[in-house]
Amino acid sequence: MPLRPVSSSDLLIDGKLAPGTGGTFDVRNPATEEVLGQAADATADDMDAAIAAARRAFDTTDWSRDHGFRARCLRQLRDALLAHGDEFRELAVAEVGCPTFLTSGPQFSGPVNDLGYFADLAESYEWTTDLGEAKPMGLKNTREVRFEAVGVVGAITPWNFPHQINFAKIGPALAAGCTVVLKPAPDTPWCAALVGKVIAEETDFPPGVINVVTSSDHALGAQLSTDPRVDLVSFTGSTATGKKVMAGAAETLKKVFLELGGKSAFIVLDDADIASACSMAAFNVVTHAGQGCAITTRLVVPREKLDEAITATKNALAGLPAGDPSDAGTICGPLISAVQRERVESYIALARSEGGTIEIGGGRPADRDKGYFVEPTLISGLDNSARVAQEEIFGPVLVIIAHDGDDDAIRIANDSPYGLSGAVWGTDPDRINKVVNGVRTGTMGINGGIWYSADVPFGGYKQSGIGREMGVAGFEEYLESKAVATPA
Structure with a gap:
């Protein structure tokens, strides 16, 4: 049939x-x-x-x-x-x-x-x-x-x-x-x-x-x-x-x-491989143009490694451009509608007005004259109180935020009305476990762990x-x- x-x-x-x-x-x-x-x-x-x-x-x-x-x-x-x-x-x-x-x-x-x-x-x-x-x-x-x-x-x-x-x-x-x-x-x-x-x-x-x-x-x-x-x-x-x-x-x-909704944090500890962690964070946020409630959209990195993390994330995003979803190699497709694209673009403009730096992206792809595409975008220079760090954007937009140690990273992750998902990257099992126990979310991935499965309960804390x-x-x-x- x-x-x-x-x-x-x-x-x-x-x-x-x-x-x-x-x-x-x-x-x-x-x-x-x-x-x-x-x-x-x-x-x-x-x-x-x-x-x-x-x-x-x-x-x-x-x-x-x-x-x-x-x-x-x-x-x-x-x-x-x-x-x-x-x-x-x-x-x-x-x-x-x-x-x-x-x-x-x-x-x-x-x-x-x-x-x-x-x-x-x-x-x-x-x-x-x-x-x-x-x-x-x-x-x-x-x-x-x-x-x-x-x-x-x-x-x-x-x-x-x-x-x-x-x-x-x-x-x-x-x-x-x-x-x-x-x-x-x-x-x-x-x-x-x-x-x-x-x-x-x-x-x-x-x-x-x-x-x-x-x-x-x-x-x-x-x-x-x-x-x-x-x-x-x-x-x-x-x-x-x-x-x-x-x-x-x-x-x-x-x-x-x-x-x-969700505004999930991707926490990178100071003993993690920064390049690997930031590459995964970049891949996550552009998958399906960031249109997922459990996608990690706040990248929380050690302050002393912030510059290294920005460079690594920019490099990763540069290799993940928005493109035709029917192409086998595309990771970041279009947004669902013109209305949703305007919403995402308004948040990027808001980040600029609040003093944020657009490290990469921030506009529409030059090679796409049709379709509701937005470039994968990295925002730096704002803290967790900024609206782009607090509100769900639902687009390929990642906000990078510096933390001052494990406890501060947990505090930043929990400083949100949402509690749907999250991720942590590191090498010390005790420190990782402390983060997992401390972050109030329904799911957590460790070093790229995938929790999605038919037998795994999914849902959130707080307003998630x-x-x-x-x-x-x-x-x-x-x-x-x-x-x-x-x-x-």
């Missing part, structure tokens, strides 16, 4: 592919600015129908109780998506602007294969825990705790890693027995819409279990937050929007999972969010516990 071209009939509601009642909206290639085609534009009525279908499927079918069937459907979906792998990878490069090499990892292959992990978990999870006998108030009872699906899940996802984040939500939610309404970002609707097409035509998911609603209207996400038929909202995006999601969910006291995604912890976000007692 060819997946392309994508028509406007892209909504998946109650097991059927149907056009959006709002017509269509354009899907644009961020590397060329060309219109690729149109996606279905859903309205509030379409979202209402999707929520009703998910509620009905949860309340009136055995989906939440048939663990083996759920596992089979998830494996069907994984296998069908992999069979269309070339088309999905091509789509990700065109619609997301992600470099080709990422489609073999978090931009497609990784998260699709992760569906198998959650299928296995649906079958192996201990759905009942025996607590044995006890005599509360002198009466002998046997007790157990049963784990059950939370219900209808509203999944609201961003544009930067659409496949990874879509599947990190729908995979564990479906494995846990929930039904789902997926609302993807307007910038990357096809990555979700084509998954809906595969679900409808090549799997045995019952009608209403998974619904995909694309729309140019951000208010449809708010509709998921406030609708009393939705039991949990899982949102990934900016901290500002996450606060609105949480406020909207409070009206019906529904559960929320929030994976929000609430809860964890992926791993057993992420799976359990979609469960409720029920204590059951029987007279012995």
Whole structure:
């Protein structure tokens, strides 16, 4: 079954592919600015129908109780998506602007294969825990705790890693027995819409279990937050929007999972190889043009080695120019839109106005007259109180900051409203461990260690969010516990 071209009939509601009642909206290639085609534009009525279908499927079918069937459907979906792998990878490069090499990892292959992990978990999870006998108030009872699906899940996802984040939500939610309404970002609707097409035509998911609603209207996400038929909202995006999601969910006291912003620190200790560490920091910040919440965007280096670190980082960035994402050697592709490019450029201008030095980059590539590109940029001369060191830029922009020892490096890393991720480079295990223990973030990489995997929980401290995604912890976000007692 060819997946392309994508028509406007892209909504998946109650097991059927149907056009959006709002017509269509354009899907644009961020590397060329060309219109690729149109996606279905859903309205509030379409979202209402999707929520009703998910509620009905949860309340009136055995989906939440048939663990083996759920596992089979998830494996069907994984296998069908992999069979269309070339088309999905091509789509990700065109619609997301992600470099080709990422489609073999978090931009497609990784998260699709992760569906198998959650299928296995649906079958192996201990759905009942025996607590044995006890005599509360002198009466002998046997007790157990049963784990059950939370219900209808509203999944609201961003544009930067659409496949990874879509599947990190729908995979564990479906494995846990929930039904789902997926609302993807307007910038990357096809990555979700084509998954809906595969679900409808090549799997045995019952009608209403998974619904995909694309729309140019951000208010449809708010509709998921406030609708009393939705039991949990899982949102990934900016901290500002996450606060609105949480406020909207409070009206019906529904559960929320929030994976929000980051301003992660890459700490280099004075016993580290400066060139190697700074090269890795440069590679991290330009990957997918810096459009990742967990990307390390503050490079915190020993003060006595600041000049050496600036030179090493500049040299590394010079070898990682922004380029065509379809080229195999490209690491830094375009930003997603003209709006996002203007945002990144405004932060670079702000850094200049605050007295910062643009060591390299700072503009648009001279060889790119089309596409939303920004040069990989290094900013020096500012301390951690500067806005470019405190606020999430979401572009290929690295701020280098000097520290005065390990304790000061930890202080700088923690001097942030965020606490999502981080990294440390050094050679002394005790000092490294002190940094790892001291930095308040959800993930830490040591000397290039990679924590991303289906079985690793991901999430942050402070304003980086609430809860964890992926791993057993992420799976359990979609469960409720029920204590059951029987007279012995």
